[in-house]
Amino acid sequence: MDKLAIVVPCYNEEPMLKISSEALRGVLDDLVAKGKISPDSFVLFVNDGSKDRTWDLIEEEHKLYPKQVCGVKLAGNVGHQYALTAGLLTAKDMSDVTVSIDADLQDDVAVIEEMIDKFHAGCDIVYGVRRERKTDTFFKRTTAQGFYKMMDMMGVKTIYNHADFRLMSKRAVEQFSQYKETNLYLRGMMPLIGYQTDSVYYDRKERVAGESKYPLKKMLALAFNGISSLSVKPITLILGLGLLIIGISVLAALYALISYFTGHVVPGWTSLILSIWFLGGLQLLAIGLVGQYIGKIYIEVKHRPRYNIEKILQSEE
Numbered sequence: 055m056d057k058l059a060i061v062v063p064c065y066n067e068e069p070m071l072k073i074s075s076e077a078l079r080g081v082l083d084d085l086v087a088k089g090k091i092s093p094d095s096f097v098l099f100v101n102d103g104s105k106d107r108t109w110d111l112i113e114e115e116h117k118l119y120p121k122q123v124c125g126v127k128l129a130g131n132v133g134h135q136y137a138l139t140a141g142l143l144t145a146k147d148m149s150d151v152t153v154s155i156d157a158d159l160q161d162d163v164a165v166i167e168e169m170i171d172k173f174h175a176g177c178d179i180v181y182g183v184r185r186e187r188k189t190d191t192f193f194k195r196t197t198a199q200g201f202y203k204m205m206d207m208m209g210v211k212t213i214y215n216h217a218d219f220r221l222m223s224k225r226a227v228e229q230f231s232q233y234k235e236t237n238l239y240l241r242g243m244m245p246l247i248g249y250q251t252d253s254v255y256y257d258r259k260e261r262v263a264g265e266s267k268y269p270l271k272k273m274l275a276l277a278f279n280g281i282s283s284l285s286v287k288p289i290t291l292i293l294g295l296g297l298l299i300i301g302i303s304v305l306a307a308l309y310a311l312i313s314y315f316t317g318h319v320v321p322g323w324t325s326l327i328l329s330i331w332f333l334g335g336l337q338l339l340a341i342g343l344v345g346q347y348i349g350k351i352y353i354e355v356k357h358r359p360r361y362n363i364e365k366i367l368q369s370e371e
């Protein structure tokens with residue numbers, strides 16, 4: 055039977071930890087009782103350099119439930135995406151399948167069972183998708199939705215309204231570990247892995263206790279990181295803009311020449327206006343062109359796996 059590891063990044067989650075632990079242990083007990091996962095499945099709390107008593111509580115829980123609660127202590131605060139990665143890569147060697155979830159229980163733990171069912175049906179990645187964002191503030195909802203739309207325009211494959219609540223099989227995490235890049239935007243990277251995937255839907259709840267660790271500043275940083283680490287399209291946009299402005303400079307040239315010959319201009323204006331448009335366009339074009347090479351270098355240095363083989367069919371000797 056498959057051993058499940060539930061990976062939970064925690065940063066200053068003192069008010070949440072016991073509640074989380076209890077809820078997630080409940081999920082484990084339930085799934086074990088139903089015979090869906092092995093009895094030695096566990097919750098792995100990753101302490102992301104918390105400044106409060108989060109780690110002490112994780113240790114306490116581990117003492118109380120040595121089999122069901124494990125912990126990883128990071129030496130300092132590295133941020134959600136990195137803490138989650140540390141948890142997944144640690145869990146990979148201890149389990150057959152992982153589910154990542156936030157400590158605040160905003161994501162519905164009840165759909166973990168559905169995720170496991172889909173895993174047993176052959177999925178390697180199952181995305182938890184929010185049905186609607188009723189409980190989010192108007193501000194968070196609109197900014198988040200605008201963000202997903204923009205990512206889409208930038209050519210980054212993301213799952214709409216999916217954050218970091220997802221199931222990954224051992225081999226999916228193993229393939230993920232081949233992505234050696236340092237700038238992580240997990241929800242944009244997982245779709246690159248491939249394999250059979252599916253989604254489960256749930257209503258996002260309010261944080262049970264404690265407060266959000268994602269203020270606007272961190273959200274913007276995450277958004278920018280998401281685009282800049284998965285897409286070189288912004289550079290191509292500059293190239294396009296350069297071409298457009300050179301096009302406009304032709305029109306500006308016509309206009310300037312007509313004005314010149316009809317005699318309505320101050321001396322020197324025609325040559326100035328022509329130079330401004332043409333040189334401006336040329337400069338953007340040049341920057342865009344150089345940018346194309348930088349974009350290529352950027353993609354090369356990531357050393358991402360070039361493909362992921364899912365199956366090989368061959369005759370047996």
Ligand code: UDP
Binds near residue numbers: 062155266
């Ligand atoms: N988190 C973390 N390191 C950080 C910030 C957040 O491990 O530097 C964890 C946090 O403990 C929580 C998850 O990331 O389990 C998501 O954070 P939060 O719920 O505050 O984000 P929100 O739901 O408000 O976007």
Ligand code: MG
Binds near residue numbers: 158
């Ligand atoms: Mg949250």
